[in-house]
Amino acid sequence: MxxxxxxxxxxxxxxxxxxxxxxxxxxxxxxxxxxxxxxxxxxxxxxxxxxxxxxxxxxxxxxxxxxxxxxxxxxxxxxxxxxxxxxxxxxxxxxxxxxxxxxxxxxxxxxxxxxxxxxxxxxxxxxxxxxxxxxxxxxxxxxxxxxxLLLGRKTAREKIASLIAIIARRDASLKLRRAAAAVSFDLPLTREAMADYLGLTLETVSRQMSALKRDGVIELVGKRGVLIPDFDRLVEEAGDDSDGGFLV
Amino acid sequence: MxxxxxxxxxxxxxxxxxxxxxxxxxxxxxxxxxxxxxxxxxxxxxxxxxxxxxxxxxxxxxxxxxxxxxxxxxxxxxxxxxxxxxxxxxxxxxxxxxxxxxxxxxxxxxxxxxxxxxxxxxxxxxxxxxxxxxxxxxxxxxxxxxxxLLLGRKTAREKIASLIAIIARRDASLKLRRAAAAVSFDLPLTREAMADYLGLTLETVSRQMSALKRDGVIELVGKRGVLIPDFDRLVEEAGDDSDGGFLV
DNA sequence: CCGGATTCTTGATCTGCGTCAAGGTCTCCA
DNA sequence: TGGAGACCTTGACGCAGATCAAGAATCCGG
Known part of the structure; x- marks a missing residue:
C-alpha cells in the first residue's frame, strides 16, 4: 500500500x-x-x-x-x-x-x-x-x-487460542460479532512473534497450533492462514473469564 | 490509622x-x-x-x-x-x-x-x-x-528479586536512591499475594525467598521483614534490562 | 522451474515449577 | 502466657513447556 x-x-x-x-x-x-x-x-x-x-x-x-x-x-x-x-x-x-x-x-x-x-x-x-x-x-x-492474566496464568494452549481469538475478533471485527459462520484470515505474525507475545517458545507455539488443528478447533491453510469453524469453541479453549473482552 | x-x-x-x-x-x-x-x-x-x-x-x-x-x-x-x-x-x-x-x-x-x-x-x-x-x-x-516482561520471560528467582526491588525502591524511595547502606522494610503482601502478582505458586515464592536468603541476597526478619545488604546485588538478580526502571 | 533461504513442524530429552503433603512458626487474643 | 489459627517452609514427585536437533513446507529471485 x-x-x-x-x-x-x-x-x-x-x-x-x-x-x-x-x-x-x-x-x-x-x-x-x-x-x-x-x-x-x-x-x-x-x-x-x-x-x-x-x-x-x-x-x-x-x-x-x-x-x-x-x-x-x-x-x-x-x-x-x-x-x-x-x-x-x-x-x-x-x-x-x-x-x-x-x-x-x-x-x-x-x-x-x-x-x-x-x-x-x-x-x-x-x-x-x-x-x-x-x-x-x-x-x-x-x-x-x-x-x-494470560502471561501469568494461562496454559500454552489457552494462550494460543486467546491470541487467535483476539486477532480474529478485530481482523474480522465487522463480519463476525456472533455470526455463527466460519471465519478465516491471515495471521499477521510469524510463529516467533507469536511466541514473543505469548511468553512461549516458537516450538511450543507450533506444537499447540498443530494440536488445536488436530482437535478441530482451527484449520490451517498454508503457513499463515487460519480458519475458525466454530468461534465459540475457540473462545472456550481460550479459557476466558470475561467472555474474552476485547484485547487491543 | x-x-x-x-x-x-x-x-x-x-x-x-x-x-x-x-x-x-x-x-x-x-x-x-x-x-x-x-x-x-x-x-x-x-x-x-x-x-x-x-x-x-x-x-x-x-x-x-x-x-x-x-x-x-x-x-x-x-x-x-x-x-x-x-x-x-x-x-x-x-x-x-x-x-x-x-x-x-x-x-x-x-x-x-x-x-x-x-x-x-x-x-x-x-x-x-x-x-x-x-x-x-x-x-x-x-x-x-x-x-x-516479568511474567512472560523471567525465572521464578528473577521475579522474586524484581518484586522485592520494586517494593524496596518505593517503600524506601527517599532513603535509598543509590545509598549503599543496607535497606530494610516489611513486605506489605502475603506469600500468596506475591504469588498472585508474580504468576507463581505460594510454594515457589517461599522456596525462592529461602534461596535468595541462603545466597545472601536478602535477609529475612520474621515473616514479613526483609533486609537488603546490597541493593545492586539484588537488582542484578532481578535480571533487569533497563536498570529496573520504577514500577508503579 | 530450480535451488537456496526462511519459516515452520516434529521428535527426543531435560528441567523448572506446580502439585500434594507434612510439619513449623508467628501472631493475636483470651 | 499459652493455645488456636493463619501463614510460612520444606520435601518428594510429576508434568508442561524449554531446549536441542533434524527435517519439511513455503517463498522468492533467477
Whole structure:
C-alpha cells in the first residue's frame, strides 16, 4: 500500500487521535493550520525497526496502515512483546524524550507523526485531544492487564487460542460479532512473534497450533492462514473469564 | 490509622489527582465547592473487598493510605494480580459503569471517592485533571508493560528479586536512591499475594525467598521483614534490562 | 522451474515449577 | 502466657513447556 493510499484511509479513520480536524470541532482555524503543518507521514517496510528502545524520540504518532509491535528485551536476549499496534493506535509518550520500547514494523507500515514539541503545545491547549488520548490509554491499560492474566496464568494452549481469538475478533471485527459462520484470515505474525507475545517458545507455539488443528478447533491453510469453524469453541479453549473482552 | 489521620495525610499528598484545590489553581470558587461537596472518604479493613469485578461502580477514587490490589480471576480459580494500588493511585474508569477487576484492601485502607457523574463533569470542564490523569495512566501502562516482561520471560528467582526491588525502591524511595547502606522494610503482601502478582505458586515464592536468603541476597526478619545488604546485588538478580526502571 | 533461504513442524530429552503433603512458626487474643 | 489459627517452609514427585536437533513446507529471485 502506498503512502498516498494510506493517507486516504487516514482521512476516513474515525479513531485516530491525531486526525485533528475531525476530533476538534471547536478549535480556531489558525490552530488547525499549525497542527496540519506539523503533521507528516513516514512509511516503513515489513521487518524494519521504527525506533530502538532508548533512542531519542522527538515525535509522537499513530499507525495509519499496517502493524507494528512494541517489544522489550533482557540483556541475554529474552524478548517479550508488550504491545501490538494497529491502525489508529498511538505511539510515543508526551513528556518523555526517549523511546521505552523497540518499535518494529511487522508488515509494511505507514505512520502519521508530529514533532513532539508542537504536539505537546496542542495537547495543552485543546482539551479534546487529551481526553481522547486518556480514553485510548485506559483501553490500552485494560488490554495490558488482560494480557498479564494470560502471561501469568494461562496454559500454552489457552494462550494460543486467546491470541487467535483476539486477532480474529478485530481482523474480522465487522463480519463476525456472533455470526455463527466460519471465519478465516491471515495471521499477521510469524510463529516467533507469536511466541514473543505469548511468553512461549516458537516450538511450543507450533506444537499447540498443530494440536488445536488436530482437535478441530482451527484449520490451517498454508503457513499463515487460519480458519475458525466454530468461534465459540475457540473462545472456550481460550479459557476466558470475561467472555474474552476485547484485547487491543 | 484513623480516617481523620488519613484525611490529614491526604491534604499533604501532592500526587493525588483528586486533591482538586492543589491541582487546579485556576478554577472558579463555586466549581471548587461543587467538587469538595462531592468528595467523601471510605475506609476498609485489611482483607476486605472494595468491589468485585462486574459490580456496578458509580464512583471513582484514589488511595489515601494503605494498599489495595487489583486482581483478575479465571472461572477455575486461577488468579492474577494486575495492579498494586498505593497512596495517591487512582481507581475506577471514567466512562465505565462496572468494575473490571476485584479490588481488595491488603492492609487497612482509606480511600477518597467521588460519585462518578460529578467527577466526569469536572473532568470535562477542568483540563488539568484530565491531563494529570493521562500522565498517571501512562505511568501505569509503562508499569504494566514492565510487568508483562516479568511474567512472560523471567525465572521464578528473577521475579522474586524484581518484586522485592520494586517494593524496596518505593517503600524506601527517599532513603535509598543509590545509598549503599543496607535497606530494610516489611513486605506489605502475603506469600500468596506475591504469588498472585508474580504468576507463581505460594510454594515457589517461599522456596525462592529461602534461596535468595541462603545466597545472601536478602535477609529475612520474621515473616514479613526483609533486609537488603546490597541493593545492586539484588537488582542484578532481578535480571533487569533497563536498570529496573520504577514500577508503579 | 530450480535451488537456496526462511519459516515452520516434529521428535527426543531435560528441567523448572506446580502439585500434594507434612510439619513449623508467628501472631493475636483470651 | 499459652493455645488456636493463619501463614510460612520444606520435601518428594510429576508434568508442561524449554531446549536441542533434524527435517519439511513455503517463498522468492533467477
Amino acid at each position: 502506498s503512502v498516498q493510499d494510506a493517507k486516504l484511509i487516514h482521512q476516513q479513520c474515525a479513531d485516530c487521535p491525531i486526525r485533528h480536524r475531525a476530533v476538534c470541532a471547536r478549535c480556531e482555524a489558525d490552530e488547525l493550520d499549525r497542527l496540519e503543518q506539523a503533521k507528516y507521514y513516514r512509511s516503513f517496510e515489513a521487518g524494519q525497526t521504527v525506533v530502538w528502545s532508548g533512542d531519542r524520540m522527538d515525535w509522537v504518532g499513530s499507525v495509519v496502515s499496517g502493524i507494528a509491535t512494541l517489544t522489550q528485551t533482557l540483556e541475554d536476549g529474552r524478548r517479550q512483546m508488550v504491545g501490538l499496534l494497529l491502525p489508529s493506535d498511538f505511539v510515543g509518550r508526551p513528556g518523555r524524550a526517549t523511546a521505552a520500547y523497540d518499535v518494529t514494523a511487522t508488515t509494511d507500515l505507514v505512520m502519521c507523526c508530529f514533532r513532539k514539541r508542537p504536539f505537546e503545545d496542542i495537547l495543552a491547549s485543546t482539551p479534546h485531544i487529551a481526553q481522547r488520548l486518556l480514553e485510548m490509554t485506559l483501553d490500552e491499560l485494560d488490554a495490558a492487564r488482560e494480557w498479564m | 484513623s480516617v481523620q489521620d488519613a484525611k490529614l495525610i491526604h491534604q499533604q499528598c501532592a500526587d493525588c489527582p483528586i486533591r482538586h484545590r492543589a491541582v487546579c489553581a485556576r478554577c472558579e470558587a463555586d466549581e471548587l465547592d461543587r467538587l469538595e461537596q462531592a468528595k467523601y472518604y471510605r475506609s476498609f479493613e485489611a482483607g476486605q473487598t472494595v468491589v468485585w469485578s462486574g459490580d456496578r461502580m458509580d464512583w471513582v477514587g484514589s488511595v489515601v493510605s494503605g494498599i489495595a490490589t487489583l486482581t483478575q480471576t479465571l472461572e477455575d480459580g486461577r488468579r492474577q494480580m494486575v495492579g498494586l494500588l498505593l497512596p495517591s493511585d487512582f481507581v475506577g474508569r471514567p466512562g465505565r459503569a462496572t468494575a473490571a477487576y476485584d479490588v481488595t484492601a491488603t492492609t487497612d485502607l482509606v480511600m477518597c471517592c467521588f460519585r462518578k457523574r460529578p467527577f466526569e463533569d469536572i473532568l470535562a470542564s477542568t483540563p488539568h485533571i484530565a491531563q494529570r490523569l493521562l500522565e498517571m495512566t501512562l505511568d501505569e501502562l509503562d508499569a504494566a508493560r514492565e510487568w508483562m
